[in-house]
Amino acid sequence: MSRLVVISNRVPMPEKNGTAPAGGLAVALQAALEERGGVWMGWSGKSSGTRDPAPLALTERGNITYALTDLTKTDVEEYYHGFANRVLWPICHYRLDLAEYGRKEMAGYFRVNRFFAHRVAPLIQKDDILWIHDYHLIPLAAELRQMGFTNKIGFFLHIPWPPADVLFAMPVHEEIMRGLTHYDLVGFQTDHDLENFRGCLVREGYGNAIGDGLFSSHGRTFKGGFYSIGIETAAFAEFAKKAASSVLVRKARQSMEDRDLIIGVDRLDYSKGITQRIDAYESFVSRNPAHHGKVTYLQITPKSRSEVPEYEAMQRTVAEQAGRVNGVLGTVDWVPIRYINRSIGRPVLAGLYRLAKVGLVTPLRDGMNLVAKEFVAAQDPEDPGVLVLSRFAGAARELKGALLVNPYDIEGTGNAIARALTMGQEERIQRWRGMMDHLLVKDVQHWCDAFLEDLTTDQKKKRGLRQR
Ligand code: G6P
Numbered sequence: 001m002s003r004l005v006v007i008s009n010r011v012p013m014p015e016k017n018g019t020a021p022a023g024g025l026a027v028a029l030q031a032a033l034e035e036r037g038g039v040w041m042g043w044s045g046k047s048s049g050t051r052d053p054a055p056l057a058l059t060e061r062g063n064i065t066y067a068l069t070d071l072t073k074t075d076v077e078e079y080y081h082g083f084a085n086r087v088l089w090p091i092c093h094y095r096l097d098l099a100e101y102g103r104k105e106m107a108g109y110f111r112v113n114r115f116f117a118h119r120v121a122p123l124i125q126k127d128d129i130l131w132i133h134d135y136h137l138i139p140l141a142a143e144l145r146q147m148g149f150t151n152k153i154g155f156f157l158h159i160p161w162p163p164a165d166v167l168f169a170m171p172v173h174e175e176i177m178r179g180l181t182h183y184d185l186v187g188f189q190t191d192h193d194l195e196n197f198r199g200c201l202v203r204e205g206y207g208n209a210i211g212d213g214l215f216s217s218h219g220r221t222f223k224g225g226f227y228s229i230g231i232e233t234a235a236f237a238e239f240a241k242k243a244a245s246s247v248l249v250r251k252a253r254q255s256m257e258d259r260d261l262i263i264g265v266d267r268l269d270y271s272k273g274i275t276q277r278i279d280a281y282e283s284f285v286s287r288n289p290a291h292h293g294k295v296t297y298l299q300i301t302p303k304s305r306s307e308v309p310e311y312e313a314m315q316r317t318v319a320e321q322a323g324r325v326n327g328v329l330g331t332v333d334w335v336p337i338r339y340i341n342r343s344i345g346r347p348v349l350a351g352l353y354r355l356a357k358v359g360l361v362t363p364l365r366d367g368m369n370l371v372a373k374e375f376v377a378a379q380d381p382e383d384p385g386v387l388v389l390s391r392f393a394g395a396a397r398e399l400k401g402a403l404l405v406n407p408y409d410i411e412g413t414g415n416a417i418a419r420a421l422t423m424g425q426e427e428r429i430q431r432w433r434g435m436m437d438h439l440l441v442k443d444v445q446h447w448c449d450a451f452l453e454d455l456t457t458d459q460k461k462k463r464g465l466r467q468r
Contacts, residue, residue: 002127002456004038007120009080009136011042011068013061023267024229024370025134025158031232032448037063039128041120044068047076056119069119071112078108080136081307088135090310091170092159093271093365098310099170106172110139117143124149129456132183134158139175141182154185154455158229159367160394161193164200177206181217185455187227189367189394194226227451228398230443231373233436240350240378249351256338260421262297263356265349265371266363267304268311268341273364273390273407274301274318278337280362280413282325285336288418293334295421297360298352302343315341353378358420359387361395362407368394372402376435384432386420388413398438401431 012026033040041056048070056067071079082105090098117140124130124144130153132140141153167173177200180186188194198215201207207217213225243249253261262281266272281297301318305311322339329336353359359375372387372395379385389395389402396404403416 001036002129003125004033004036004131004452005120005124005128006033006038006040006131006133007116007137007140008040008042008133009084011040011044011066013059013066013068024368028229028231028370028444028447029133031444033064034062035445036448039065039067039123041067041069041116041123043080044070046070047073049073051115055122067120067123069116071115075108075112075115078105079112081305083109084136085305085308086310087170088138088176089159089271091166092135092157092162094160094162094166095270095365096166096169098270101171110175113137113139114143116140117147120144121147121149124151126151129452130154131156131452131455139179142179145182152184152455153182154187154451155180155183156187156227156229156451157193157367158189160190160365161188161196161200163196164203167196167200168204173200174204174206177201177204178217181207181215181220181222183222185223185225185451187225187451187454189226189228190397191226192397193367193394194224197224223454225451225454227447227454228394228442229368229370229447230439230445231370231377232445233373233377233439233443236350236374236377237436239347240354241380243347243351244354244380246347246351248348249355252348252352253355256296256298259294259296260291260358261352261356262295262358262360262417262421263352263375264297264299264301264360264362265353266299266301266361268301268314268318269304270310270314271363271365273362274299274314275321276364276407276410277360277362277413278318278321278325279410280407281337281360281417282329283410283414284417285325285329287414291418291421292329293331295336296338297336298338298340298356300340300344300349303341350374350378353385354380357385358417359385360417361387361393362390362405362413363393364390364407366390366393366395370395372399373439376432377439379432379436381429381432381436383425384428386423386428386431387435388416388420398442399435401433401435 052070059066086100130151132155198209207215210216213223322337353375361372387402390407391404405413405416
């Protein structure tokens with residue numbers, strides 16, 4: 001089998017104690033790569049005044065070779081904070097109002113992609129399969145093709161792909177669309193994202209859909225498909241079972257005096273709908289006096305991309321909001337919301353998911369959302385909790401046993417919280433079983449295998465891409 005070379009902006013090295021790093025892309029890719037081995041190239045997370053001329057330093061961990069590069073401060077400012085996180089991220093999450101487009105940042109984005117191509121080039125062997133991840137590196141295949149690489153190159157987008165009218169508001173949408181046509185396979189999370197991509201490609205004449213999951217553009221043919229990313233379901237279930245009885249989790253539980261636990265875990269990001277969720281909880285508490293003093297809503301929200309102004313502002317907004325709700329609704333012996341603004345280790349999270357009666361995953365827009373899947377996997381089969389899930393998360397296309405909500409409908413989401421807390425055991429088990437069976441089959445290895453099979457299989461031998 002050919003060697004796999006994965007390239008992504010974020011490459012968190014596993015912790016010394018072997019625990020997996022946080023963040024959807026990192027956790028899933030780590031799991032996928034551990035099984036098959038390969039090279040993983042990306043940004044070290046460090047920046048300096050000038051570019052490092054030395055070849056990439058390689059670090060072996062198990063059967064993965066990590067190759068990390070530093071970036072300059074200007075690179076990070078323009079490519080990562082600037083274009084990736086202030087243009088592509090909001091646009092892909094349908095937030096035209098938050099996109100701050102600037103030519104300097106756009107130039108920085110393409111410059112850093114060229115730099116990535118030159119950094120990874122010496123590592124690439126003739127038969128390697130290259131798999132590039134996420135919105136930071138869309139133009140990378142075009143750069144590598146220009147350097148003469150003819151390897152199979154696949155791209156997977158972890159975040160949503162917007163409809164044409166949203167994408168076309170971005171001044172450089174043509175360059176971004178053209179960048180995608182240099183891959184052999186472009187993968188999205190859901191059928192909706194793929195549909196949106198098809199619309200963008202065809203409407204502006206950047207390419208044609210020629211059937212069987214194939215597209216053509218400027219004499220090149222490439223595939224498009226959707227591959228819903230999964231988790232290590234069986235392993236995570238086992239992990240959560242053990243974690244729930246750990247001293248730390250028991251202590252946390254005791255401190256909540258066995259109140260019904262409602263949990264939300266998200267990076268501090270406007271796409272996650274955290275303020276709407278707190279409003280929904282407030283609406284639920286205000287309208288359900290019977291639950292006063294009987295529930296604890298634990299919102300764990302690690303800081304994220306704090307250099308980007310929108311994220312920095314959110315830090316204040318959410319903290320103030322949680323404080324206000326506690327001030328208004330709390331009593332001397334009851335704090336309705338516990339808000340934690342830093343990251344918590346995965347073992348504790350897994351244990352808390354298992355102990356929670358309700359998991360709140362209510363993004364305004366999300367590519368997939370692996371917290372939703374981990375929450376399901378962590379449950380006790382005899383007494384599972386209920387997932388309240390936004391219909392705008394990719395995971396809602398699969399997790400039909402969740403209570404699906406529209407996060408913009410504050411009262412509706414509040415009602416779903418009440419329904420989840422009072423749902424009978426039989427219904428909870430039935431809803432959970434269906435979701436768990438699905439997640440056991442469509443786990444992260446399934447996602448990885450399905451993508452790589454479609455990337456490497458000759459389309460002539462295989463008519464049409466299957467639904468993954
Ligand atoms: C999302 C993106 C990833 C990113 C992660 C954390 O899941 O799809 O590409 O790594 O957020 O964000 P950060 O900016 O810290 O890498």
